[in-house]
Amino acid sequence: MYPIPYLDLPPLGAAAGTVRLPGSKSISNRLLLLAGLSAGVTTLVDLLDSDDTRVMLDALRGLGCRIEQQGRHTRITGVAGKPAVLEADFFLGNAGTAMRPLTAALAVISTQNGGRYTLSGVPRMHERPIGDLVDALRALGVAVECLGNEGYPPLRLAGGSLLLDAPVRVRGDVSSQFLTALLLALPLAAGPRAPTLGTDGSSLPPEGASPPWGGPAAGRDVVIEVIGELISKPYIEITLNLLARFGIAVRREGWQRFTIPAGSAYVTPGEVHVEADASSASYFIALGALAGVDAPVRIEGVGAASIQGDIRFVEAAQAMGARVMAEPNALEVRRGAWPLKAIELDCNHIPDAAMTLAVMALYADGPSTLTNIASWRVKETDRIAAMATELRKLGAQVEEGADHIRVWPLAQFKPAAIHTYDDHRMAMCLSLAAFHTLKGAAPVPVRILDPKCVAKTYPDYFETLFGVVAADAAQIPVITIDGPTASGKGTLAAGVAQALGYHTLDSGSLYRVTALAARRAQVAADDEAGLAAVARGLHLQFEGTNVILDGVDVTERLRDEAVGAMASQISVWPQVRAALFDLQCGFRQLPGLVADGRDMGTVIFPQAGLKVFLTATPAARAERRHKQLISKGIPASLDSLRADLEARDARDKNRSTAPLKPAQDALLLDNSLLGIEASVQQVIAWWNARLPFDGSAGC
Numbered sequence: 179m180y181p182i183p184y185l186d187l188p189p190l191g192a193a194a195g196t197v198r199l200p201g202s203k204s205i206s207n208r209l210l211l212l213a214g215l216s217a218g219v220t221t222l223v224d225l226l227d228s229d230d231t232r233v234m235l236d237a238l239r240g241l242g243c244r245i246e247q248q249g250r251h252t253r254i255t256g257v258a259g260k261p262a263v264l265e266a267d268f269f270l271g272n273a274g275t276a277m278r279p280l281t282a283a284l285a286v287i288s289t290q291n292g293g294r295y296t297l298s299g300v301p302r303m304h305e306r307p308i309g310d311l312v313d314a315l316r317a318l319g320v321a322v323e324c325l326g327n328e329g330y331p332p333l334r335l336a337g338g339s340l341l342l343d344a345p346v347r348v349r350g351d352v353s354s355q356f357l358t359a360l361l362l363a364l365p366l367a368a369g370p371r372a373p374t375l376g377t378d379g380s381s382l383p384p385e386g387a388s389p390p391w392g393g394p395a396a397g398r399d400v401v402i403e404v405i406g407e408l409i410s411k412p413y414i415e416i417t418l419n420l421l422a423r424f425g426i427a428v429r430r431e432g433w434q435r436f437t438i439p440a441g442s443a444y445v446t447p448g449e450v451h452v453e454a455d456a457s458s459a460s461y462f463i464a465l466g467a468l469a470g471v472d473a474p475v476r477i478e479g480v481g482a483a484s485i486q487g488d489i490r491f492v493e494a495a496q497a498m499g500a501r502v503m504a505e506p507n508a509l510e511v512r513r514g515a516w517p518l519k520a521i522e523l524d525c526n527h528i529p530d531a532a533m534t535l536a537v538m539a540l541y542a543d544g545p546s547t548l549t550n551i552a553s554w555r556v557k558e559t560d561r562i563a564a565m566a567t568e569l570r571k572l573g574a575q576v577e578e579g580a581d582h583i584r585v586w587p588l589a590q591f592k593p594a595a596i597h598t599y600d601d602h603r604m605a606m607c608l609s610l611a612a613f614h615t616l617k618g619a620a621p622v623p624v625r626i627l628d629p630k631c632v633a634k635t636y637p638d639y640f641e642t643l644f645g646v647v648a649a650d651a652a653q654i655p656v657i658t659i660d661g662p663t664a665s666g667k668g669t670l671a672a673g674v675a676q677a678l679g680y681h682t683l684d685s686g687s688l689y690r691v692t693a694l695a696a697r698r699a700q701v702a703a704d705d706e707a708g709l710a711a712v713a714r715g716l717h718l719q720f721e722g723t724n725v726i727l728d729g730v731d732v733t734e735r736l737r738d739e740a741v742g743a744m745a746s747q748i749s750v751w752p753q754v755r756a757a758l759f760d761l762q763c764g765f766r767q768l769p770g771l772v773a774d775g776r777d778m779g780t781v782i783f784p785q786a787g788l789k790v791f792l793t794a795t796p797a798a799r800a801e802r803r804h805k806q807l808i809s810k811g812i813p814a815s816l817d818s819l820r821a822d823l824e825a826r827d828a829r830d831k832n833r834s835t836a837p838l839k840p841a842q843d844a845l846l847l848d849n850s851l852l853g854i855e856a857s858v859q860q861v862i863a864w865w866n867a868r869l870p871f872d873g874s875a876g877c
């Protein structure tokens with residue numbers, strides 16, 4: 179995940195490779211609730227790990243479920259429909275898949291155990307309507323109070339008595355999640371009730387409940403009727419499918435009437451595998467259609483056997499020209515028609531994945547129209563408005579209606595800072611606008627603001643994307659920071675890289691590790707050919723900022739002054755420098771690089787977008803190095819450090835190959851009196867001034 183204010187995507191080219199997607203959010207949260215309501219232990223394999231599932235897990239813990247997580251397995255010990263917790267406040271973030279079903283389940287439970295529960299979320303959650311569910315629950319006899327605006331969370335559930343003689347009626351034309359919520363919760367009311375015993379052993383109704391409080395001993399049929407035309411039917415199919423796996427065989431008459439049979443009780447199936455998220459697959463299906471030119475983009479974890487409605491996004495992508503090969507549990511996607519073919523599509527059956535089509539439409543051969551998408555307006559944000567606004571920033575012509583969007587193709591993209599509205603799908607969809615595969619168009623980058631919003635369903639989305647796309651190396655941004663020893667290059671490079679989500683190259687560590695390996699192999703500091711052979715033969719791995727030599731972490735060893743001194747000596751040899759050239763260039767990877775050393779701007783990355791030459795007075799640098807060593811418990815003398823540092827400066831500056839000197843176009847930064855954070859901010863400001871994004875766009 180990139181927990182940074184913005185992530186810049188350079189122009190992207192071909193895509194190929196395999197992605198393994200995280201588990202489905204819809205399936206994960208439904209399974210969690212069902213497992214929590216069942217008796218006994220349910221093991222969920224490959225459960226999605228995201229904000230929304232964490233919210234649901236926390237709620238289940240709050241109800242008294244035991245949760246154990248180990249590797250790919252999550253074990254949930256359910257409360258058998260009877261949580262002992264009678265009062266609790268649940269904070270559910272912006273997770274609609276937690277808010278709706280938990281509201282229904284806790285409503286029924288509160289009528290049965292006299293419990294008092296409140297459910298709240300982030301401000302956006304309090305703007306997302308839940309009135310249709312509240313109306314249905316009130317008609318059912320539950321005391322539901324809207325604590326803010328009527329028809330919206332936060333809610334208080336305060337018992338009541340269930341009136342089950344007439345069918346429960348719920349609207350189905352705004353969101354199918356209300357029906358899902360009732361289907362998941364009402365088996366609690368259909369099953370046989372064990373009587374509650376008074377202290378004297380007599381059968382008592384729970385406090386606050388009026389008869390009939392428990393229903394007949396054998397249970398009763400619970401009938402749900404849908405008012406209006408039910409939307410997003412595939413999500414109801416998922417709900418029914420998962421209920422069946424927990425032993426609840428709902429009888430369905432068309433899409434209007436659903437009967438939960440008398441005596442129903444949640445029975446854990448033991449272990450359940452969570453299939454990958456079909457909505458998340460849509461970004462990689464689109465990727466294949468846009469950029470799967472030579473080899474396919476292979477998507478594992480979801481395929482033709484999926485129970486998720488969004489798998490039908492495949493048909494939409496095919497209609498736009500994608501070539502898709504579907505296996506039961508995997509998909510392979512390549513570009514077919516190019517440009518893509520414009521479509522006009524009723525997207526009621528794929529509301530979430532359809533957002534991806536709106537961005538694909540930029541690459542089509544005419545205007546594309548997506549209809550029947552009114553539900554977009556009540557999602558994480560008003561997605562029709564948000565999509566129209568952001569596509570227009572890219573330069574596209576967009577028509578927006580109450581329940582449709584029309585997008586015209588774009589010949590030349592504008593660099594844009596894309597707002598994501600705390601909506602994971604906005605971030606993931608709009609990342610596809612970074613592809614520049616249209617003939618004659620100048621490639622431009624895309625800035626995604628608040629990229630961490632993808633954590634809602636796909637925390638590693640961008641890392642996965644970068645794993646399967648290629649970019650022209652010249653398009654991958656590089657910032658170089660050169661300067662003398664102890665000027666703070668490494669510290670500054672790390673700070674800048676962290677702020678931008680970029681990789682780092684500590685080139686000095688490569689000279690240091692060569693020096694260390696040479697010492698071990700007893701190759702002398704003046705044996706140029708021998709040293710170059712050592713450099714070429716290094717077996718290195720990099721784990722974050724740690725350097726692994728021959729399988730051993732040598733990061734700390736590399737900082738020894740003796741190793742540093744030898745590094746300075748051996749770095750004068752042209753053959754050694756040449757031997758390390760390709761290794762250094764290889765660090766230029768998506769989404770960008772901050773490289774520090776002596777010749778980053780002059781020799782290794784002469785085309786870098788920003789070159790900084792960092793200096794500080796010898797006194798300040800000696801002081802810093804002294805502090806650094808003392809803090810690590812390494813004894814050091816300030817005078818000898820300064821003498822050593824000046825000798826090293828002289829050697830680094832005066833060597834004939836790649837001497838230490840500012841590149842002609844480098845910006846000088848003397849940080850003798852400038853703190854670390856201020857130095858980082860200065861470099862970021864210089865960097866942003868060189869980028870084509872509108873600086874006022876929220877970062």
Ligand SMILES: Nc1ncnc2c1ncn2[C@@H]1O[C@H](COP(=O)(O)OP(=O)(O)O)[C@@H](O)[C@H]1O
Nearest residue numbers: 663664665666667668669802806849852853854
């Ligand atoms: N701007 C600064 N002000 C004060 N101390 C700094 C500053 N930048 C870095 N330092 C400190 O100086 C020491 C040397 O920094 P380092 O990044 O290792 O230098 P280099 O990579 O140039 O050898 C570290 O202890 C670091 O925390």
Ligand SMILES: Nc1ccn([C@H]2C[C@H](O)[C@@H](COP(=O)(O)OP(=O)(O)O)O2)c(=O)n1
Nearest residue numbers: 663664685686687689745746749775776777
């Ligand atoms: N790009 C580079 C990086 C380092 N070197 C050499 C010169 C330095 O004295 C050594 C060690 O570099 P390093 O950056 O780790 O050293 P300091 O932390 O600045 O003391 O390697 C180089 O010649 N070219």
